[in-house]
Amino acid sequence: MCCKHLHTCLTLLVANLGHTSLYNSLLLLLNNFPRTWPSAFFFGVMWPSPLYELCRPDLGKLIFLHLNWCPGVLTRTLLNAGARVVALESDKAFLPDLQSLENSLHGQLEVVYCDFFRLDPLGCGSMKPPAMYSEKLFENLGILAVPWTADVPVKIIGFLPQKKERNILWKLIFVMYERSSIFRYGRIELNMFVSEKEYKVLTAKPGELRSYQALSVLWQTACEIQLLHMEPWSSFLTNSKTRGLAIPKSMLLPNDHLCLVRMTPRRNLFTDGMTTTNSSTFFLMIKQCLAKRKSKLIDRLNSWSPDSGSKLLRELEIPENIITGNLYPEEYRRLFEAMEHSKEFSQSWLYDEVLENTRNINF
Template sequence: MYSMWASRMGLSVVRCAPPAGTSVLLCSRQTRSDSVPRCNGFLHQCPSSGMSTAAHKKQKLQKAKTEDSTDLKIAESCRHFRRFIVDPGLINSIVECLAPRGCSRTAPVIMECNPGPGLLTQALLDAGHKVIALESNSDFLPSLERLQRNASGQLKVVHCDFFRIDPWSEGLVQPPSMYSSILMKNVNITEVPWASDVPLKVFLMLGPKKERISLWRQIYSLYERLSVYRYGRIELNIFMTEKQYLKLVSRPGDFLKYQALTVLFQAACDIELLHKEPMATFMTPSKFRNLHTTKSGDVPCENLCLVQITPKRNLFSENFTPADGGIFVFMIKQFLARRKSKLIEKLDNLAPGNGKDLLQSLALPVDIATGCIYPEEYKLLFEIMSRSEEFNRSFVLDEICEDIEATSY
């Protein structure tokens, strides 16, 4: 158990020091069309005795292009909005971000969500990585399964939607919905201690309409160690809008951007910007193109940010367990609903008569606003309050009912 005095001193230094800049790793943007093979790598037939090597290569390339063309036509005709990764330079950048040169090939496994035509999948396999491909659209499964058969055990394809793992609705669960326990068993991912290294990297793109809901679902599961987080510190590598990224890394005092989701992610995770890419680089179904504002609400000139979110090893402790995590989430939601309100009033509601003492314990001003508190300070305040007999947990019940209704499917 860490020293409470040391924690207070550390936070005092944090409050006095200037805000640290966001850690950024911008991967180089490669544009050479020959740097990522456009053909599928599952064609390994031996050339016939009457065929030259050059003729065999030409035949193999032609067949691969035909299969790629079929998958791209499927992507073109999708009825729902999706972004597909087909640009060779972008593929190279993503591969470098997910597995930088010189990293160990033994871990972790990369889970690619909605690979579609599978061009990024092929590039990851060519780089020597083990990949789990979760595809929600069954039309893409035949080509991905052919890739799997010829990947020598490097690839596992599953008909599954990552955003529909562990549904809260009742009834029979069928693909692409799936329980995490079944998924992890099928792909041979086992539970590891929280303080262990990252066992799995998840690569995904957030839909523009449900971006915030998707992030909230991850927060609930993370703080309570449910769903995929039962298996360890699952690392998320997410393409999200630049607007959402700036909210996640905003600082206290920015009442417009500094929100509950900001506090919860910063308290629990290390957040790093890996890459920025214009939306125009991504392929979208033909029905969503050539619009000043797409049906999804996107502005074509905006950037998408590839953001790495890694849960901290020290998130949980004797003073902060997964059982506390859910209550902490709901407390932060309540506190940050009005970011200019006085923190002491919120504290007195939860620990009657102790608000002033709690603020003094962290050397915080009595009149400080809820939107001016650092994530680490919120977590420490909660740990102090949770040990008090006066701490009122009853406020959680109504919030739980509202959030289940808002985020279930």
């Protein structure tokens, strides 16, 4: 990655972090730059001074949790801006340098041996670092839970590991609807570098049957999604032998860029109609509806409660001939809440299977 392109990404990132609404937030910076990518990555040592000037004075009121960024570029930028940084490092080889830096900064930097993407694994018992329970991590960092409707208490920035992107997106959205793991502490904002193909799925619109999936509906229902920056892969990644792209093109969706995406959980995600108690039912309903995006919605409804679909769709003013891939996320939510209050659907097999399927969702 040349200085120019890293400057662009970090300028946008730090400028956004300096927004006044973030002054009282705790920012968890998960800069786990992919170290397994080809060695043709290269970084300059010095970074343009305008990057530092964009860090507003109030940035010093935030705490940044920094995760596995090889050269520590953003870490140093934030430290120079006066921010308190918590570095989550999953590779022991990088701990000595970080700890040496920690000792020289008099409390401004804290280093924790932890892998963020291995927080809260299924099961229970003793945990061997770098795996960790989020409860222990947040407790050690002094992070307290706040009501869901409160301001964002924690902001996370990082790279989704390329080989596990889809799995991690499923896991994050699942625990968000559960309000478990990190979301037990409130509306945790995610600022993630993701591949273009996954960004296209997250933001797909009804009718885009190739990209509009269950993941699209679940994320759009739960979060406001904003593209902060899009950078061509060719700007900073090549294969050292062939000089071609090391990230293969997607056969079905565009995948020519790396995207910095902000996902902010909605204040009104949980209401009387959508709670942590029934959200797993909504989760399962969306997965089943979007499994076949060209199938008629009324057929799916009637399979859950025979001859009840037509009445429900009329009440919601949804066309009876609509296919599942043409329904907007907000319409799926209205449909779910109507089903929750419907006597016809109260005994549906969908609800009977929720408890069995909740923990068997494929991540």
